[in-house]
Amino acid sequence: MRxxxxxxxxxxxxxxxxxxxxxxxxxxxxxxVVFYNVVARYLFPAANSVAxxxxxxxxxxxxxxxxxxxxxxxxxxxxxxxxxxxxxPTAKALINILGTIFFILPFVALVxxxxxxxxxxxxxxxxxxxxxxxxxxxxxxxxxxxxxxAFLFIYAFGFLIKNINALxxxxxxxxxxxxxxxxxxxxxVCCLLYTSDAxx
Numbered sequence: 766m767r768x769x770x771x772x773x774x775x776x777x778x779x780x781x782x783x784x785x786x787x788x789x790x791x792x793x794x795x796x797x798v799v800f801y802n803v804v805a806r807y808l809f810p811a812a813n814s815v816a817x818x819x820x821x822x823x824x825x826x827x828x829x830x831x832x833x834x835x836x837x838x839x840x841x842x843x844x845x846x847x848x849x850x851x852x853x854p855t856a857k858a859l860i861n862i863l864g865t866i867f868f869i870l871p872f873v874a875l876v877x878x879x880x881x882x883x884x885x886x887x888x889x890x891x892x893x894x895x896x897x898x899x900x901x902x903x904x905x906x907x908x909x910x911x912x913x914x915a916f917l918f919i920y921a922f923g924f925l926i927k928n929i930n931a932l933x934x935x936x937x938x939x940x941x942x943x944x945x946x947x948x949x950x951x952x953x954v955c956c957l958l959y960t961s962d963a964x965x
Contacts, residue, residue, distance in 0.1 A: 770929065777920055777924075778927075781923065788831050791824050794824050795825055798817060802817055805817070816894075823906045838924070858928045858931050858935065862932070865924055870918065873921060876910070877918055883910070885904075927943060
């Protein structure tokens with residue numbers, strides 16, 4: 766049974782890693798688009814494009830929407846650490862398990878479900894940017910909400926399994942690296958993204 770749970774955990778983690786890589790791709794594209802917008806604005810005003818400016822907003826949104834699943838996998842999401850960090854590994858695992866069942870899964874399911882009409886309306890009405898020369902087909906970026914929350918809903922079961930495994934490890938006196946602290950690398954990335962957002 767434990768081996769089966771471990772395999773499931775690794776499979777869900779691999780899924781989250783793919784979304785993490787996708788977020789990195791969006792970040793790289795965002796850097797390129799923003800660089801183009803800055804250069805075009807000051808050096809080639811004729812090449813400055815409203816659509817390219819809005820594309821940077823699309824990429825920024827997609828990066829965060831699809832990156833949240835990876836953040837959950839790395840245990841790097843925002844929480845009240847002043848309380849959580851002082852809890853025992855057992856308490857941390859139980860909080861994560863109950864929080865996933867009663868908060869993450871219901872909330873994410875509701876957002877994913879109700880966003881379908883939001884995307885459908887944008888698609889059927891051929892919704893486009895209100896700005897002249899702006900992006901067309903707004904249903905594409907709006908569908909990222911539905912997709913990202915659907916992916917998060919799927920991975921929430923992996924997060925649940927990860928914490929069950931961690932709880933079993935603690936009870937077997939093996940300890941749990943997952944519950945011992947957040948990933949420093951993931952924290953650094955999240956901190957960088959947060960500070961860049963605040964700077965904007």
